[in-house]
Amino acid sequence: MRYLPKSDSERREMLDACGVGSAEDLFSHLPEAVRLKRPLDLAPGISEYEIVQYFRDRAAENANGYASFLGAGVYSHFQPVLVDTVVSRGEFLTAYTPYQAEIAQGTLMAIFEFQTMICQLTGMDVANASMYDGSTALAEAAMMAVRATGKGRLLVARSVHPEYREVLRTYAHNQRLPVEEFGYLADAGMLDSEDLEAKIDGLTGAVIVQSPNFFGIVDRVKEAAEIAHRAGALLIVVFTEAVSLGILEPVAEADIVAGELQSFAISPSYGGPFAGIIGTREKFIRQMPGRLVGQTTDTRGNRAFCLTLATREQHIRREKATSNICTNQALIALMATVFMTVYGKQGLRQLAEQNLAKAHYLAGRVKPRFCGKFFNEFVARAPGKTPDAINKALLRRKIIGGLPLARFYPELADSMLLCATEMSHRKDMDAVGEIFA
Amino acid sequence: MITKVRAHLSQNEPLIFERSSPGKIGYQLPELDVPAVDAVQMLGTENVRAEIRGFPEVSEVETIRHFTRLSTWNYAIDYGMYPLGSCTMKYNPRVNELVARIDGLAWAHPYQPDALAQGSMEVMARLEAALAEITGMDAVTLQPAAGAHGELTGILMIRKLLEKRGNPRKKILIPDSAHGTNPASAVIAGYAVQPVPSSTTGALDVGILERIVDEDVAALMLTNPNTLGVFEHDILRIADVVHAKGALLYMDGANMNALMGMARPGDFGVDALHLNLHKTFSTPHGGGGPGAGPVAVKKELEPYLPAPRLKRSGKKWAWEYQRKHSIGRVRAYYGSFGVLVRALAYILAHGGPGLRNVTIDAVLNANYLRKKLEPHFELPYTAPNMHEVVFSDERQAKRGVRTGDFAKRLIDYGFHPYTVSFPLIVHGALMIEPTETEGKRELDHFIEAMVSIAEEVEKEPEIVLTAPHGTRTSRVDEVTAARKPVLRWK
Numbered sequence: 001m002r003y004l005p006k007s008d009s010e011r012r013e014m015l016d017a018c019g020v021g022s023a024e025d026l027f028s029h030l031p032e033a034v035r036l037k038r039p040l041d042l043a044p045g046i047s048e049y050e051i052v053q054y055f056r057d058r059a060a061e062n063a064n065g066y067a068s069f070l071g072a073g074v075y076s077h078f079q080p081v082l083v084d085t086v087v088s089r090g091e092f093l094t095a096y097t098p099y100q101a102e103i104a105q106g107t108l109m110a111i112f113e114f115q116t117m118i119c120q121l122t123g124m125d126v127a128n129a130s131m132y133d134g135s136t137a138l139a140e141a142a143m144m145a146v147r148a149t150g151k152g153r154l155l156v157a158r159s160v161h162p163e164y165r166e167v168l169r170t171y172a173h174n175q176r177l178p179v180e181e182f183g184y185l186a187d188a189g190m191l192d193s194e195d196l197e198a199k200i201d202g203l204t205g206a207v208i209v210q211s212p213n214f215f216g217i218v219d220r221v222k223e224a225a226e227i228a229h230r231a232g233a234l235l236i237v238v239f240t241e242a243v244s245l246g247i248l249e250p251v252a253e254a255d256i257v258a259g260e261l262q263s264f265a266i267s268p269s270y271g272g273p274f275a276g277i278i279g280t281r282e283k284f285i286r287q288m289p290g291r292l293v294g295q296t297t298d299t300r301g302n303r304a305f306c307l308t309l310a311t312r313e314q315h316i317r318r319e320k321a322t323s324n325i326c327t328n329q330a331l332i333a334l335m336a337t338v339f340m341t342v343y344g345k346q347g348l349r350q351l352a353e354q355n356l357a358k359a360h361y362l363a364g365r366v367k368p369r370f371c372g373k374f375f376n377e378f379v380a381r382a383p384g385k386t387p388d389a390i391n392k393a394l395l396r397r398k399i400i401g402g403l404p405l406a407r408f409y410p411e412l413a414d415s416m417l418l419c420a421t422e423m424s425h426r427k428d429m430d431a432v433g434e435i436f437a
Numbered sequence: 438m439i440t441k442v443r444a445h446l447s448q449n450e451p452l453i454f455e456r457s458s459p460g461k462i463g464y465q466l467p468e469l470d471v472p473a474v475d476a477v478q479m480l481g482t483e484n485v486r487a488e489i490r491g492f493p494e495v496s497e498v499e500t501i502r503h504f505t506r507l508s509t510w511n512y513a514i515d516y517g518m519y520p521l522g523s524c525t526m527k528y529n530p531r532v533n534e535l536v537a538r539i540d541g542l543a544w545a546h547p548y549q550p551d552a553l554a555q556g557s558m559e560v561m562a563r564l565e566a567a568l569a570e571i572t573g574m575d576a577v578t579l580q581p582a583a584g585a586h587g588e589l590t591g592i593l594m595i596r597k598l599l600e601k602r603g604n605p606r607k608k609i610l611i612p613d614s615a616h617g618t619n620p621a622s623a624v625i626a627g628y629a630v631q632p633v634p635s636s637t638t639g640a641l642d643v644g645i646l647e648r649i650v651d652e653d654v655a656a657l658m659l660t661n662p663n664t665l666g667v668f669e670h671d672i673l674r675i676a677d678v679v680h681a682k683g684a685l686l687y688m689d690g691a692n693m694n695a696l697m698g699m700a701r702p703g704d705f706g707v708d709a710l711h712l713n714l715h716k717t718f719s720t721p722h723g724g725g726g727p728g729a730g731p732v733a734v735k736k737e738l739e740p741y742l743p744a745p746r747l748k749r750s751g752k753k754w755a756w757e758y759q760r761k762h763s764i765g766r767v768r769a770y771y772g773s774f775g776v777l778v779r780a781l782a783y784i785l786a787h788g789g790p791g792l793r794n795v796t797i798d799a800v801l802n803a804n805y806l807r808k809k810l811e812p813h814f815e816l817p818y819t820a821p822n823m824h825e826v827v828f829s830d831e832r833q834a835k836r837g838v839r840t841g842d843f844a845k846r847l848i849d850y851g852f853h854p855y856t857v858s859f860p861l862i863v864h865g866a867l868m869i870e871p872t873e874t875e876g877k878r879e880l881d882h883f884i885e886a887m888v889s890i891a892e893e894v895e896k897e898p899e900i901v902l903t904a905p906h907g908t909r910t911s912r913v914d915e916v917t918a919a920r921k922p923v924l925r926w927k
Contacts, residue, residue: 271770331723
């Protein structure tokens with residue numbers, strides 16, 4: 001087999017060295033009753049050529065050659081070629097977690113740059129080396145806020161990504177942390193601060209909001225921050241569209257930022273792997289989950305990097321750790337780092353402006369349902385046409401329309417969430433406009 | 438003597454921020470095909486940021502050089518053996534990278550209509566079926582993002598099942614040899630943790646277990662083979678003892694590389710286990726991730742699997758969201774699909790008989806190392822080992838050299854160190870897992886290096902204590918890093 005680098009004679013030599021007659025003898029200590037007495041019921045191995053063909057065939061069963069206006073947490077952005085060039089290098093791809101700092105300086109320095117760029121983008125003091133994705137980053141941020149405040153009640157806006165909220169519930173439920181939701185304004189699509197005010201109390205550990213929120217709207221985070229802080233709760237700000245940070249002022253009042261970096265050259269890949277981040281204020285560093293890279297020196301006095309503050313982590317603290325996370329998303333974080341480097345200060349701004357322009361062009365063809373200011377996605381409906389009927393008509397033109405909102409928001413069953421990015425073409429947006437009309 | 442490597446020059450490189458100069462760019466966007474808009478007008482003055490202070494401004498050529506230079510400071514599987522015990526650092530086939538990047542798969546949006554995602558769903562269904570067969574379990578969820586995430590998912594399902602039976606119970610039993618993620622995951626699932634001491638043979642002592650399993654125990658979390666690389670020979674009795682008290686048996690499947698095709702957890706009493714696709718199934722570690730941590734369960738736990746589930750309706754796959762007893766979601770969307778593609782490609786490449794050969798070679802390699810190294814190192818547990826072997830630094834410590842020092846010297850010989858100081862039950866552990874993708878020549882080089890360093894410990898321990906000497910970065914001051922954390926460039 002091509003992945004097994006031994007000849008029969010080498011195998012024989014090694015078996016002889018071990019003092020056994022056959023490879024089976026190496027397993028003779030396994031109790032008879034637990035041994036599998038038949039071959040695995042899986043087809044025999046196939047060639048590289050056949051593997052490629054198998055997956056090409058599967059890919060052909062998916063959408064190919066469609067324009068798409070889906071967003072909702074996963075965005076279509078162009079991927080600069082350098083991103084894949086860098087992460088395809090075996091030195092990054094096939095390295096382990098950088099516990100042995102002397103031979104992992106490449107990974108460590110890249111993560112240090114990643115942490116720095118995330119701080120620059122979000123306005124936070126410190127950011128970790130990545131979480132699984134935005135949804136689990138939010139759950140971890142909530143648990144972090146509970147530890148920091150000693151208060152277990154969590155208030156989350158309904159305008160936070162519905163699947164993120166589901167994950168939060170799964171995590172919170174078994175730790176007996178009550179999760180309650182507050183609403184959004186039916187006209188603006190922004191969080192309802194009166195509802196938040198009514199529901200918050202002295203037991204609330206965190207208020208969780210998203211901006212741009214699930215409806216694409218730049219939310220009233222400052223108001224939420226005031227209300228949260230007055231009640232002694234922390235404010236957690238979630239983002240799913242990282243490109244928006246190229247143009248939007250980061251929320252200075254946030255205590256924790258939890259977000260998803262898929263927009264930074266990470267393929268949609270049917271939902272993963274992505275990379276989440278947690279950023280926070282200096283005073284909460286020791287409550288943070290996940291790995292952190294720090295700068296130090298080596299014995300020759302040269303700048304060097306290493307994993308640090310590991311006394312928060314499971315391999316040291318076991319059941320007292322701040323999180324159970326071990327494997328994170330290092331390579332995906334590296335992709336985001338290369339993306340941020342390629343676009344840089346000017347590019348990310350210009351990219352965000354293009355997204356803004358495209359989405360507002362589309363919004364000119366399809367009237368948004370909410371009046372709040374939006375970045376690159378918005379909610380729309382067409383009088384007399386269901387979202388499913390619109391999407392069906394668009395599919396005939398090889399366009400995948402927006403996300404019908406019925407599954408997540410019964411009250412918005414007549415609406416869909418549309419997203420436009422720099423990759424959306426005017427002719428396709430015009431087509432959407434025609435179908436909506 | 439060092440035969441595997443010799444010194445060569447490496448390039449210096451500053452932080453990317455130190456390379457920046459205002460106005461330099463590495464990108465170009467197409468001309469807008471729609472009218473530009475005024476950001477302040479569209480978003481409001483208060484919402485528009487001035488600039489991203491400190492963000493890099495570099496050219497394309499500097500970017501590629503920057504990251505290429507950084508890459509050369511890493512050790513990697515592509516350079517050579519990476520014998521980290523418990524981490525299963527095996528070769529990562531490149532065809533897996535290629536297929537994960539095929540447009541129709543890589544660009545599939547999780548919310549595109551099911552009818553236009555049948556290929557992705559078929560890939561997931563096929564992987565679920567293959568993992569069920571390999572583990573001998575009844576159902577598999579691919580949703581968890583990594584091993585620890587899988588542990589949490591599995592324990593949450595156990596909790597839900599016990600709740601349905603009337604009492605979720607209070608604690609999880611975890612052997613003292615277990616990975617740190619086990620207790621951390623149990624706590625997030627709302628349980629207390631009770632450690633179980635290992636016996637003198639390194640295996641779990643059924644007598645001890647019988648005494649401590651009671652009606653408060655929800656589950657035993659067991660790694661099998663355990664972190665010493667030793668198969669729990671009493672596993673059937675262990676399962677009986679646990680089940681007799683109404684508790685469940687959870688298995689940490691981190692070491693499945695020792696079992697594929699030889700024995701199946703489903704056949705020896707395990708109720709739920711997670712797999713690390715980035716270990717056993719060869720998806721690349723990528724400097725720390727991404728991974729994937731599917732969980733396989735017996736029929737009894739199936740109703741509690743995370744939603745949504747794949748369902749066959751007629752000739753098509755569909756997502757089933759309404760699952761009354763599900764523990765809910767553990768992450769957004771369906772799982773780390775790109776990782777799943779790579780794992781399936783690996784399974785297809787080996788096939789059923791091939792996976793058994795993987796196991797054989799993994800175990801042969803570990804036993805070969807044990808045989809050759811046993812004369813030079815203390816072997817605290819002498820039970821037959823499977824895919825990994827754990828020595829202690831007892832002999833070297835007498836000369837003042839600890840496992841961590843010894844590991845650093847291995848770097849000078851051209852190897853990544855073994856896992857240092859784990860499992861905790863072995864004082865000064867050297868935990869070595871070669872995996873099946875090392876040939877005899879590389880193993881012999883490794884043995885030669887280990888023996889040579891052991892001789893150095895006797896003759897000139899100083900050279901080991903101050904290692905590594907051949908790297909561009911010498912030993913790193915981790916203490917100062919933790920005392921005065923500098924976590925970003927300013």
